[in-house]
Amino acid sequence: MTETARPSLPRNRPRNRPRILADLTPLRTSVHYRRLWFGNTISWIGQGMTTLAISLQVYDITRSTFAVGLVGLFSLVPLVAFGLYGGAVADTVDRRRLGLVSASGSAVLSAALAAGAFAGFEHVWFLYGVVALQAVCAAVNSPARSAMIPRLLPPEQLPAANALNSMTTTSGFLVGPMLGGLIVGFAGYQSAYFIDAVAFSASLYAMWRLPSMRPDRAVGAKKASVLEGLRFLATRPNLRMTFFSDFCAMIVAHPRALFPAVAVAWYGGDARTTGMLAAAPALGALLGGVFSGWQGRIRRHGLAILFAVGAWGTAIAVFGLTRNLWLGLFFLAVAGCADTVSMVFRNTMMQVAAPDEMRGRLQGVFIVVVAGGPRLGDFLAGSVADLTSPTVTVTGGGIACVLALGLLALRWRGFARYDARNPTP
The missing domain is CATH 1.20.1250.20 (MFS general substrate transporter like domains)
Structure with missing residues (x-):
């Protein structure tokens, strides 16, 4: 490229100006990553709402802090047990399809919570069962979703992408419970669960628009253990x-x-x-x-x-x-x-x-x-x-x-x- 053909930098922007705020380059350069990030952010906030709503509903039913503590146990055990398995599955199949199926399962489970709340079905073991199944879906979805990112962005943009992903997770932990508490207080558990189910549509749409995400090399089921x-x-x-x-x-x-x-x-x-x-x-x-x-x-x-x-x-x-x-x-x-x-x-x-x-x-x-x-x-x-x-x-x-x-x-x-x-x- 000749000297005259080089694109010029904007005059009002120093060449080496240090960046302080989060680097939004991945959101600008990859439409697939942008959709996935926005979809995941909305879904994480919805899940944070549901997490708080379930804890509140369990306490409302049982009046027991021990029963509320069991919610974490019913979530942790499947997450640990299926986390490794979900990663192995993600190395054998189309990760886009696996993400769609597992996110759809989470959406259906949130809808089941909403339906149960609308019907007045207040049984704590039903809530424990849904929590465990949601953890299974999350354990399968997360490895597939994370393994997609390096296929959507060049290596030099991955630190910025992971910083943006950390903001998604933290927003779910902070904003989700706050909104969940307000919504449960004003409109009941069913509204929080229903909003969460609808929020999954953003993540599902983002994954639906992705290209096929099969692993680079064909890996047999026995090898991908x-x-x-x-x-x-x-x-x-x-x-x-x-x-x-x-x-x-x-x-x-x-x-x-x-x-x-x-x-x-x-x-x-x-x-x-x-x-x-x-x-x-x-x-x-x-x-x-x-x-x-x-x-x-x-x-x-x-x-x-x-x-x-x-x-x-x-x-x-x-x-x-x-x-x-x-x-x-x-x-x-x-x-x-x-x-x-x-x-x-x-x-x-x-x-x-x-x-x-x-x-x-x-x-x-x-x-x-x-x-x-x-x-x-x-x-x-x-x-x-x-x-x-x-x-x-x-x-x-x-x-x-x-x-x-x-x-x-x-x-x-x-x-x-x-x-x-x-x-x-």
Whole structure:
């Protein structure tokens, strides 16, 4: 190309102006990704509404907090059990079709909840059954949907896409329950469930417009097994480290289960204080997605993950030492922001460094880690706090997270040298 043929930059836009806000390039360049992102965002908000509505309805029927707690168990077990299987299926069939079928199943289940509520069918085991089936659909849908993204965008746009996806997830956690509470309060459970069922149409339409998404290489059903995916992961130290680093944060330094006790003992608060503590990491995660424009310039993804997980552990440790509520909320928000940064680069490494025929299974493992890790962290934090104190548990967990991460980084030194321009799994 000659010098005169080169397109000129806009005069009012500096060539190297640093980007601060989220990079919207994936939304501008790929109409398929844009539809999928908007559809998923609407669906996640609808699912957040349903999640809260089910908890409220279970409590309304039983007046038991234990019964409400079982909702999480009925969701977790199928999610973990079918997450790995769903990833294996995603590596054998057309991922577009698998996404359509599983999302349609979730929509039908939301419609069943609405029909039951309209009919006055108030049986807690019906709600538990729907929750379990919804978790199965999600466990099958998520690996297929995540494995589609690298087929829609070039590798250099994947960090931006994963940051945008993190905003979708966080919006579902924040906006969905708030809308769900308002809608249930004004119009009843049936309205929340019905809106969720209708909201799935956006995701279904986006997937319907996608091209065929079969894996790059034809993989037989026997080869595309869960064990094959785990054996692949066992021989790929950089990909394996993405999971180990997340374990350091989500299992060793995860104080969520202690928020009710901490709200009273440290801040003299009540249920509203507990809600603020729970919302602070989510708000930080959302801000981490909104101000993610800088992430596209990072090439050392492994090093970025180490810094982010180290920041999580440090923020949690300092949170355990502060007795000022607003300062505590600030450090929890910092931890949430660091978690988003870690998630963006971990997901990008899996999408780029793994071959296409393995992406579904690795995303299945990712689901198990994301779903199971925090629950194990809740159990560990509660057990240690009973033996010691919340202060020792929270601060000690944050310090242990940083130390464990450092030992892992020393054991697998190549992880810090991982370069996105030459991805090595």
